Structures are given as C-alpha cells and as structure tokens.
Amino acid sequence: MKLILKSLAVFALAITLTNCGEKKETDSYGNPVDKDATAQPEATVDPLLAKGQELFEGKGTCATCHKADVKVVGPSIKDIAKIYKEKGASIASFINGKGEPLVDASQYEIMKANFVITKAMSTEDRKALEAYMMSLE
Ligand code: HEC
Structure with missing residues (x-):
C-alpha cells in the first residue's frame, strides 16, 4: 500500500514538472517571458492629430490667438x-x-486675415487642423 502511494506521488510530481517545462518560455536569464508584455505597443497618437497640433502651433500661427481653455484674442479651442x-x-x-x-461674427475680420495662410495649405493640412481642434472638445 505504501509503495503504491509513493509511486502515485512521484507520478503526480513528474506530471507537474513536465507541464511546467512545456508551457513557460524563458529569456536568457531563465525568467519567464510574457509574450503579451513584450509585444510592440500600439501607436496611441493619431498621426492626423499630431500633424494638426504641429500646424496649429507652428506654420498656422493659430496658437497665438487660440488657447485650449481660455479666450485670448480668439475664442478658446x-x-x-x-x-x-x-x-x-x-x-x-x-x-x-x-x-x-x-x-x-463681431470678430470675424480678425480671423479672416488668417485665411491667407490656411487657404494656401493642402486639404489634408486643413483637415489635420480640424481634427486637432475637434479633439480638444
Ligand atoms: C490674430 C489672431 C488669430 C489667429 C492667428 C487665428 N485666429 Fe482663429 N479666430 C480669431 C478670432 C478673433 C476669432 C473669433 C471670430 C470668429 O468667430 O470668426 C477666431 C475664430 C476662429 C474659429 C471659429 C470661427 C467661427 O465659426 O466663428 C476657428 C475655427 C478658428 N478661429 C481657427 C483658427 C485656425 C485654424 C487658426 C490658424 C490657422 C487661427 N484660427 C488663427 C483670431 C485668430
């Protein structure tokens, strides 16, 4: 009886060890590797938004008159x-x-002066500006 129990225990141990060996992948230091954690993170910033922000603060000069939350010369974004x-x-x-x-509408003339810049932009640039401004709503 004792012998049977003992061999059962060894058998169970053997199965456990085999299972462990099969499933876990390890790196060169022997640490388990979680495949999901090492996967490349997905891009979180929409390239159109990034471009819009760049134009808004750069070439477009929009940021001089438009801030995210407060009215400066122009209404807030x-x-x-x-x-x-x-x-x-x-x-x-x-x-x-x-x-x-x-x-x-009472301040439209001030804004209108910027159309010189924005009309010279590509359709995609104008869409990028729109995407950026709308993303702050
Ligand atoms: C010299 C200051 C100034 C700059 C620079 C400026 N704006 Fe404005 N903007 C204004 C003012 C003032 C208004 C309010 C008048 C109006 O509503 O048309 C306005 C209004 C707006 C509006 C609302 C228009 C509406 O329907 O009434 C949008 C959209 C806008 N600006 C986008 C931009 C973008 C994009 C840029 C950069 C390319 C820009 N602005 C640069 C002053 C400016």
Missing part, C-alpha cells in the same frame, strides 16, 4: 469645437473661406 460639434459644421471648410462665422 474648446468653445469653438463645442459649437462646431453642436452644429455639425466643418472647421476645415471654414478656414478654406467656405463658411460663415458661427462663434463670434
């Missing part, structure tokens, strides 16, 4: 994005000179 979202309007069209001012 969030205020603009909120109104454009509510009305289902397109910033890309507006800065291409095709659209009416929806936010502050």
Whole structure:
C-alpha cells in the first residue's frame, strides 16, 4: 500500500514538472517571458492629430490667438469645437473661406486675415487642423 502511494506521488510530481517545462518560455536569464508584455505597443497618437497640433502651433500661427481653455484674442479651442460639434459644421471648410462665422461674427475680420495662410495649405493640412481642434472638445 505504501509503495503504491509513493509511486502515485512521484507520478503526480513528474506530471507537474513536465507541464511546467512545456508551457513557460524563458529569456536568457531563465525568467519567464510574457509574450503579451513584450509585444510592440500600439501607436496611441493619431498621426492626423499630431500633424494638426504641429500646424496649429507652428506654420498656422493659430496658437497665438487660440488657447485650449481660455479666450485670448480668439475664442478658446474648446468653445469653438463645442459649437462646431453642436452644429455639425466643418472647421476645415471654414478656414478654406467656405463658411460663415458661427462663434463670434463681431470678430470675424480678425480671423479672416488668417485665411491667407490656411487657404494656401493642402486639404489634408486643413483637415489635420480640424481634427486637432475637434479633439480638444
Ligand atoms: C490674430 C489672431 C488669430 C489667429 C492667428 C487665428 N485666429 Fe482663429 N479666430 C480669431 C478670432 C478673433 C476669432 C473669433 C471670430 C470668429 O468667430 O470668426 C477666431 C475664430 C476662429 C474659429 C471659429 C470661427 C467661427 O465659426 O466663428 C476657428 C475655427 C478658428 N478661429 C481657427 C483658427 C485656425 C485654424 C487658426 C490658424 C490657422 C487661427 N484660427 C488663427 C483670431 C485668430
């Protein structure tokens, strides 16, 4: 009887060891490797948004008059994005000179001066600016 129990125990141990050996992958230091953890992280920043931000702060000079949360010379980006979202309007069209001012018509002339810059941009650049502004809503 004792002998049977003993051999059962050895058998169980053998199975456990084999299972361990089969499943775990180890690195060169013998540490277990979690395949998911070593997978390449997915890009979290949309390239269109990144481009839009770059244009907004750089070539477009928009950041001089538009801040994210507060009104400076122009309305805040969030205020603009909120109104454009509510009305289902397109910033890309507006800065291409095709659209009416929806936010502050009394200051439209100041904004309009920037169309020289934005009209000279590519359609994709104007869309990138729109994507960036709308992402801050
Ligand atoms: C010299 C200051 C100034 C600069 C630079 C400027 N804006 Fe403006 N912007 C304004 C003012 C003032 C308004 C408010 C008038 C208006 O609503 O049209 C405005 C309004 C807007 C609006 C809302 C328009 C609407 O429907 O009423 C958008 C969208 C906008 N700006 C985008 C931009 C972008 C994109 C740039 C960069 C290419 C830019 N602005 C650069 C001053 C500026």
